[in-house]
Amino acid sequence: MKTFLVFALLCLATVVLVMLELVSGPSSIAVIEGITDALAGTRSVAGIIIAEIRLPRALLAMLTGASLALAGAAMQGLLRNPLASPDILGVSQTAGLFAVLTIYYGVADLHWVLLPLAAITGAAVAVTLMLQIARKFAGTATIILCGIAISATAGSLIALSLNLAPNPLALQEIYYWMLGSVANRSMQEVWIALPFMLVSWTILLGKRHFLDALTLGENTAQTLGFELRRETLFVIAGAAGCTGAAVAVSGNIGFVGLVVPHIMRPLAGNEPGKLMFLSLPAGAVLVLLADVLVQHLPGTQQLQLGVLTAALGGPFFLYLLIRQKVGTQ
Numbered sequence: 001m002k003t004f005l006v007f008a009l010l011c012l013a014t015v016v017l018v019m020l021e022l023v024s025g026p027s028s029i030a031v032i033e034g035i036t037d038a039l040a041g042t043r044s045v046a047g048i049i050i051a052e053i054r055l056p057r058a059l060l061a062m063l064t065g066a067s068l069a070l071a072g073a074a075m076q077g078l079l080r081n082p083l084a085s086p087d088i089l090g091v092s093q094t095a096g097l098f099a100v101l102t103i104y105y106g107v108a109d110l111h112w113v114l115l116p117l118a119a120i121t122g123a124a125v126a127v128t129l130m131l132q133i134a135r136k137f138a139g140t141a142t143i144i145l146c147g148i149a150i151s152a153t154a155g156s157l158i159a160l161s162l163n164l165a166p167n168p169l170a171l172q173e174i175y176y177w178m179l180g181s182v183a184n185r186s187m188q189e190v191w192i193a194l195p196f197m198l199v200s201w202t203i204l205l206g207k208r209h210f211l212d213a214l215t216l217g218e219n220t221a222q223t224l225g226f227e228l229r230r231e232t233l234f235v236i237a238g239a240a241g242c243t244g245a246a247v248a249v250s251g252n253i254g255f256v257g258l259v260v261p262h263i264m265r266p267l268a269g270n271e272p273g274k275l276m277f278l279s280l281p282a283g284a285v286l287v288l289l290a291d292v293l294v295q296h297l298p299g300t301q302q303l304q305l306g307v308l309t310a311a312l313g314g315p316f317f318l319y320l321l322i323r324q325k326v327g328t329q
Contacts, residue, residue, distance in 0.1 A: 069283020072257020090150030098122030120244030180306020200241030255313020
């Protein structure tokens with residue numbers, strides 16, 4: 001009952017923040033009139049701004065936040081490591097690298113599905129690599145250091161692509177992936193990401209009982225009837241799908257998958273299944289709130305969303321490291 005109540009309140013907060021996104025922006029418009037015109041298909045200025053600028057931005061912020069938070073909660077359950085998240089372990093950066101390569105070589109222009117598929121493939125490679133490392137080295141510090149190494153390698157290759165970009169347009173697109181943003185997006189990006197995200201959400205939420213059993217150990221999970229290899233592959237696919245789809249349309253928006261599960265964990269009773277359910281709307285709330293804040297910060301140039309989440313998430317990650325170190329002494 002408590003979990004359902006928290007989930008309902010988070011969903012309500014998501015709706016409120018989506019509405020707040022619709023009234024945020026540099027142009028002052030009649031929002032109610034714009035929503036009415038957009039629903040009616042009337043080509044008014046307010047209707048166009050709502051339907052083609054603000055609504056896609058709000059939807060992408062919601063979907064990206066939900067996907068990254070869910071992927072983070074699932075990875076923490078799979079690796080049994082509270083510091084695991086798509087960006088800390090280099091999953092987001094590797095997804096971004098594969099996306100950048102498709103842009104750099106012009107592969108993304110061949111078909112719309114190739115960009116998200118490339119990002120998902122990169123995410124799957126990184127998650128699989130981290131799972132193998134986690135099985136060989138149980139220490140949290142070793143896993144985090146390996147994740148940082150993967151992230152640094154992917155980041156350096158993205159920087160190399162920036163340096164060798166063949167034209168200013170390619171340079172601008174690659175630069176976008178590094179900072180992360182949901183601004184200047186259209187409904188096309190929403191329709192590109194949505195199928196991959198929904199499938200990935202279904203996979204991960206469907207594996208909640210496996211992740212709950214895994215907290216008791218691999219042998220116990222096998223005794224309860226779970227086939228470890230098959231179930232693990234599904235979780236990897238789901239986490240990669242969430243991360244890859246989010247990165248494909250929004251770039252690298254960091255620390256959402258780390259911060260949200262930690263905030264929700266006390267409310268979920270440390271159960272991965274409940275944690276994933278709560279992380280889904282909580283991630284949407286966090287990114288929507290950050291994007292609204294980005295639009296209202298003073299300054300002539302709007303701050304990129306990924307920069308703000310990194311500025312907030314970096315100190316939070318340091319706090320978690322220090323707290324865990326103190327707890328082990």
